[in-house]
Amino acid sequence: MTDTELEQKILKYLSTVNMAKNKSVATAVGVEKSIVDKAISKLAKEDKIEYVYLGTSYVKLKGQQ
């Protein structure tokens, strides 16, 4: 899987949930968590995802209600 494919897969998964921890994103896309962490960081820097804090930190699609 290329980086772009992984990022697309992550964004697609996040569009199906309200918010998720990195670990559940990794499980959902079936890729090692450390690689998913890096992809999520990149997506955050590209302003495609944002973070929510509710006792622990979650990621979600930017602007998704």
Add this chain to the structure above:
Amino acid sequence: MSESETPRLDQLETGPWPSFVSEIKKMAGRKPAARDLLRQMELSYKDRVTHWKHGGIVGIRSYGGGVIGRYSDSPEQFPDVAAFHTIRVNQPSGWFYSTKALRQICDIWEKYGSGLTNFHGSTGDIILLGTTTEKLQPCFNELSDEAGFDLGGSGSALRTPSCCLGPARCEWSCIDTLDLCNDLTHSFQDELHRPAWPYKFKIKISGCPNDCVASIARSDLPIIGTWRDSLRIDQEEVRKYAADGFDIENEVVALCPTDALEWDEKTLTLKLKAEDCVRCMHCINRMPKALRPGLERGATLLIGGKAPIMKGAFLSWVLVPFMPMTPPYTEFKVLVRKIWDWWDENGKTRERVGEVIERLGMARFLRDVGLKPLPQMVFRPRANPYVFWRSEQK
């Protein structure tokens, strides 16, 4: 004269200790948010409950923390604190500042926020207390681009590392706490700013076992400076203390926890049984002109410290009794990454590393991160007979 809006809080402006109420009032004339903060606090003082709601938002582009969202539960009554978010700003090592840097922060914060701050928050950050959602980004941009400051950590991330003032103004520091803190903070920006872990992770650095930043209680991974050889004694200076009437026998020798010191009245010599010394710092604290830490210096690393939530508080446990600490700190960085990976893989949501170690066992943790068991890690070995053997050991 009109009646005060805050008769209860006004009572905290009397007395000799400087008053936070007076501080909020200084801003209340210029900042409607500061005035509404006072009014909302007055309501809390009347009905004895908080009037803040959960936050949740983060709000700075590409960051996953550094902002604590906060909303009033009575926005109609206190519209100017309807949204009153906090920004955590990463302090320079050891909380040293030039007035130029501080004034820049003040000017930016007066422009974008309530003008109220904490110097500092519990984790060590500068806390900028209270602004609206739309001011977060421009405020950050100016802090970063103009003043050269960055956000601290929040959420399930590495929290802002902090350290004692170390070699900058203390003769006891066995490691360069300021450089180490600064180096680690810069090395781990992604871990600090984009939370990806089960929960928070704190690193605090003290230069000696006096532990002035309370690292052993307040951090998951305390780094405490220490030495391996013998402490140094200047007998000439010892004699000067004695000549000045300082009671060496009772104030120093009698309080040594391992009975490692002896004061010879005849020869006026302080003798140390170096092999019995546990480097607690008491004698050095009492006689700083005569006694000093040894020269073979490094740090003790510990693991697992935390406050009670959720399975009870822990003091940190000895993990590496002695590690040399010189730039670029590679040995430490390799180990801490292994610890993070282990915790991230095994930890449940909101489980601190100490709790995972308690649940899965220290022996397994040590094995998985590649550390050898050492007697310095325990007060005493187990008393129970419930011993595990792995197949390759049988």
Add this chain to the structure above:
Amino acid sequence: MAIDIGPPDYKEMLHPVIKKNYGKWKYHEILQPGVLKHVSETGDEVYTVRAGSPRLVSVDFIREICDIADKYCDGYLRFTSRHCVEFMTPDKERIQPLIDEVKAHKLPVGGTGKSISNIVHTQGWAHCHSAATDASGPVKAIMDELYDYFVSMKLPALFRISFACCLNMCGAVHCSDLAIVGVHRKPPKVNHEKIAVVCEIPTTMASCPTGAIRRHPDPNIKSMVINEERCMYCSNCFTVCPAMPIADAEGDGLAIYVGGKVSNARHAPMFSRLAIPYLPNNPPRWPELVSAVKNIVEVYAANARKWERMGEWIERVGWERFFSLTGIPFTEQHIDDFTHAVETFRTSTHFKW
């Protein structure tokens, strides 16, 4: 917009005399309460004046201390881990004018050696959604009462007070000579309408340390119920689920824990332990809390030996003696019933009357 630039270089924040003597300091003396003298191997000296601060301060306050630092300290200052401000100068002649100026700004000079330094504390009603009490207010009321111990060095040893406005203990106060913690005493109230919208039910159930939260027995109601008998009011569920508010004007208040320390000097670091399980929230000046703290400090001051920290004194004389000397009643709340409780039960016939 630059991201991830990290904190500014600390070397730019150091006074030239600090920079020059970095790592070369030889010894120090406390000249008087709040005034330190550090001497370097190079023969250089630096004098420090330490001042108390309310921690919650305005930008005007910061500008005022900057003015002082510009006038006497060549434009540099620092803060301590306990929220004090430190002004440093290599010039001996400047110490007295500097002290005078700090005092003219109504800031106390002290907090060194055998004193009560500033109280490490949290946000309270000024900024926290989970606060069981205010923080800045009780801290101000206590420091007014204990002011004399800040500006003098007459205690047996140093004395560290910390304050957390709920059990989350931002700032981990659990190893202080005297720790004050905001506590709840009533279970959270579950808002069944709101819960499905704002909370994750599995996360919330998992957040309970005693397993007191379970799914609503009616499968048509997507919510949770609390076994109130098992709730010890930690508010951890409220942290992850805003629909379980726990604040309650009558139930909330404060508890006092004593005898903790973090320094390795002499005795190993130790936890603070429960002295008073509940005192009422009585703003604006919390008189019950203030007099309870003062009593404990004074009993310690009158009975401990020189250099003995609170916990070291109590461990020497025994907790039974601590309770009799302070007059604090020992109750069933003092006996631990959480995870490591048995470690605190006495397994010897060594005790006092």
